[in-house]
Every structure is written in structure tokens, then in C-alpha cells.
Amino acid sequence: MSRKNLMSPSILSGDFWRLGEQISELEKADVEWLHIDVMDGVFVDSISYGMPVIRSLRPKTSLFFDAHLMIIEPERYIKVIADCGADSITFHYEATKDVQGCIAEIKAAGKQAGIAIKPDTPVIDIIPYLEQLDMVLVMTVNPGFGGQKLIPECFEKVREIRTIADEMGLTDLNIQVDGGINTENVTIALDSGANIIVAGSAVFRDSITDNINKFCEKL
Numbered sequence: 001m002s003r004k005n006l007m008s009p010s011i012l013s014g015d016f017w018r019l020g021e022q023i024s025e026l027e028k029a030d031v032e033w034l035h036i037d038v039m040d041g042v043f044v045d046s047i048s049y050g051m052p053v054i055r056s057l058r059p060k061t062s063l064f065f066d067a068h069l070m071i072i073e074p075e076r077y078i079k080v081i082a083d084c085g086a087d088s089i090t091f092h093y094e095a096t097k098d099v100q101g102c103i104a105e106i107k108a109a110g111k112q113a114g115i116a117i118k119p120d121t122p123v124i125d126i127i128p129y130l131e132q133l134d135m136v137l138v139m140t141v142n143p144g145f146g147g148q149k150l151i152p153e154c155f156e157k158v159r160e161i162r163t164i165a166d167e168m169g170l171t172d173l174n175i176q177v178d179g180g181i182n183t184e185n186v187t188i189a190l191d192s193g194a195n196i197i198v199a200g201s202a203v204f205r206d207s208i209t210d211n212i213n214k215f216c217e218k219l
Contacts, residue, residue, distance in 0.1 A: 001072055003172050005195045005219040007212060008033035008066045010178070012048060013200030022208060023061050029212040034063040035178070038081070040071035043095050044143050051077075051084045058085030066196075068116060070143050071095060072087070074104050084110035090114030090137050090176075093126055103132050103202070114122045118143060119151050123160045135196065136161055140189075141179030150180030155192040162193025183214045192219065 009031060014022050023034065034053060041047040045203045054065065066213055067086035071077060074091035081089055089106045096102055106113040114135035115126050119142060126136065138157050141148035142170050158175055165173040178198035186197055196217070203211050 002176060003195055005190060006033055006036040007031055007215055008196055008198050009034040010037060010198050010200035011201040012037045013204040022204065025208045026065065027061065029209050031212060032064055033066045036065055036067045038069050038071060040068060043072045043092065044070045051080055054084040054086060068137065078102060078105045079109060082111050086111060088112035088114060088135065089118050092116045094118055094121060096188060099129060103129060119154050123157050127164060130165060132172065134171065135174035135176055135214060137176040138179055139179050140177050140181065148180055149157060150185060155188055158192040158194050184219060186215060186218050218219060
């Protein structure tokens with residue numbers, strides 16, 4: 001796996017009446033990843049969508065499915081999410097007592113493994129797992145709702161993770177940022193060391209194609 005800068009638009013901000021049409025527009029704009037937020041109403045206050053949506057989308061698109069599990073005890077659902085067609089599964093460090101077991105289960109399913117951390121979770125907590133991961137997701141807002149204002153201090157965590165990963169020789173590690181990312185601050189995210197950019201409102205508001213093109217000018 002080689003590291004490159006990519007967009008991963010979050011369908012949480014999509015229009016579910018037109019979701020198929022919008023995903024087709026993303027494909028035509030040369031987007032490669034699709035960010036899929038699964039929320040349980042327990043780990044975060046919101047409830048989103050789950051396995052039936054992922055399963056119904058999978059045969060219709062070749063986009064890389066980047067599943068972000070915002071659910072308590074994610075180990076309960078890793079296999080079924082994988083079976084539904086996710087290509088990468090990211091779980092929250094804060095949501096499980098068995099981080100190692102979650103990583104092992106994702107890998108056993110043949111999927112890429114990621115850990116997500118909330119804005120108040122220290123980087124040191126996830127360092128022991130970096131060598132086993134394909135991606136770290138740094139939340140730049142408190143998870144649960146779209147359209148929030150970005151917390152700029154989170155970019156310091158991105159810098160810290162990228163520095164540690166490079167020192168460990170993990171130059172292919174993807175670092176993803178999610179929350180309040182737009183064309184005005186995406187350059188800061190990239191300069192901090194992030195390379196996978198999640199954006200919801202900033203992609204799905206108005207013209208998807210125009211918005212993706214504006215982002216791609218910065219990637």
C-alpha cells in the first residue's frame with residue numbers, strides 16, 4: 001500500500017433520496033473512496049445507517065468503502081460490516097476494551113484496519129498499535145454530528161502521529177482527518193501530515209463536481 005492524498009466524501013451529508021445519483025457523480029469526479037459513518041446512538045448521540053445501506057451500495061459502485069464505526073463494542077459488528085462490502089474498517093479506540101482483538105478481527109476478514117481517536121484522546125494511547133494499522137483517523141470535531149466547526153488543535157495530533165510513524169518507518173500509514181474540513185482549511189490538514197480527507201457538507205452542498213474539483217486543486 002502506498003500513501004497518496006485522497007478525498008473520502010462522507011455520505012452522512014448526502015441526500016439519501018438521490019444517493020445513487022450522487023455517488024455516480026463522485027465517481028465521475030474521479031473520487032476513489034467513500035466514507036461511511038455507522039453510528040449507534042450510544043457511543044455517539046446520533047443514529048445513522050448500518051449494514052443494509054452498505055450491502056445495497058456495494059454492487060453498484062467500485063469505490064473503496066471506508067467504514068467508520070462510531071459504535072460501542074465494535075467487535076460485535078466487524079465481521080458483518082466486512083461481509084457487507086467494507087474495504088477498510090475503522091473503529092474508535094475509546095469504544096472497546098479489546099483494541100488488539102478488533103484489529104485482529106479486521107485483518108482476519110481481509111480488510112484494512114484503522115483506529116479513530118476523539119479530540120481529547122492522547123496520541124500516546126494508540127502508539128502501541130501503529131505497526132498493525134493501515135490508517136489512523138484523527139477526529140477534528142467531537143464525533144456524532146455533521147456540520148460542526150473544526151477544532152484546529154487536532155492538527156497537532158496529526159503532526160505528532162505522522163512524526164512518530166515516520167520515525168518507526170511506517171511511511172505508508174494513512175492519516176485521515178474528519179470533521180469540519182473544507183477547502184479553506186484542507187491545506188493545513190495536508191501540511192500537518194494527513195493524506196485522507198473526509199468532507200461531508202463541503203462536498204455535498206451545491207455542486208458535488210465543483211466542490212470535489214476545488215478540493216483536488218489543494219491535494
